[in-house]
Amino acid sequence: MEKSLLLQELPESSWPRERLLRTGEKHLSDQELLAIILRNGSRQQNVMELAGTILRTFPSLYELKQATVQELQQFKGIGETRAIELKAMMEFGYRINCALQPKMGRVQSSLSLGQQLISELKDYQQEHLVAFFLNTKNEIISQKTLFIGSLNQSIAHPREIFREAVRISAARVVLGHNHPSGNPIPSQNDLEFTERVRECGEMMGIELLDHIITGETKYFSLREEKYLK
Incomplete structure (x- = not known):
């Protein structure tokens, strides 16, 4: 029921979650990945449309990363809680990107x-x-x-x-x-x-x-x- 309500204009094979399971995350667009993170849209837009609107408002991922909680709340369907979740997700992604593989010493002999x-x-x-x-x-x-x-x-x-x-x-x-x-x-x-x-x-x-x-x-x-x- 939730999928038909949120993604009524898309065939099932195009739902972002299903595409990730079928092809892997690296084959998804920025819009599809953001749609998965958002989980659902609003009464006016399904989740893919909402993700597209956000990415058009912030043309680069760098600009999206810099957006404040208040700026993210300008989109219908994104309240304070979801805006906070998005900011936390972006910071966590940044920390993962900066993470180095742990080293526990070199085997000398x-x-x-x-x-x-x-x-x-x-x-x-x-x-x-x-x-x-x-x-x-x-x-x-x-x-x-x-x-x-x-x-x-x-x-x-x-x-x-x-x-x-x-x-x-x-x-x-x-x-x-x-x-x-x-x-x-x-x-x-x-x-x-x-x-x-x-x-x-x-x-x-x-x-x-x-x-x-x-x-x-x-x-x-x-x-x-x-x-x-």
């Missing part, structure tokens, strides 16, 4: 990362699989615990690792997990899992840089020990 993992994982009584996601400069852009429990194929799966890697556009991955026994020597499961991850990463163009296994005071790097090349 397996030694430094192994020592860090010993400190972080030594007191756990279950195995924890941790992934470090790196950019092309080997800077850590994310660290995430992916699995807790025995590192076997039914629990740990490469798709979980690479789903996150793709999501944040990581170029490389370093895995780390602990052996609660205190002995960091890899098991056959560890080696098979590492090889599966390496093969998957190779197909996707995301390098498995290392897999570090920690005990209570020592670590085992599969790259240092030539299991990974």
Whole structure:
């Protein structure tokens, strides 16, 4: 009912929300994006017409960004609450645009990362699989615990690792997990899992840089020990 009232002059395939779901936000015009943000129009104009009127009044997005709450209220269908929401949306968009990808230090060596993992994982009584996601400069852009429990194929799966890697556009991955026994020597499961991850990463163009296994005071790097090349 709401859609036919607000967008009565448009075919369903042209409704902005449906177009965003079908084609993605980058294919929408400024008018369509603004219409989605506005949600509805007024008795005089449907939401697309209202968005068009606003954009004609402020010919550039810069001018729209500078508009005051009072200036936005000149349009029928935009009261104080909606004008405040628009100003908040524009400021939030500006802050997102200025945001930088977080960096958590650069991976200098397996030694430094192994020592860090010993400190972080030594007191756990279950195995924890941790992934470090790196950019092309080997800077850590994310660290995430992916699995807790025995590192076997039914629990740990490469798709979980690479789903996150793709999501944040990581170029490389370093895995780390602990052996609660205190002995960091890899098991056959560890080696098979590492090889599966390496093969998957190779197909996707995301390098498995290392897999570090920690005990209570020592670590085992599969790259240092030539299991990974």
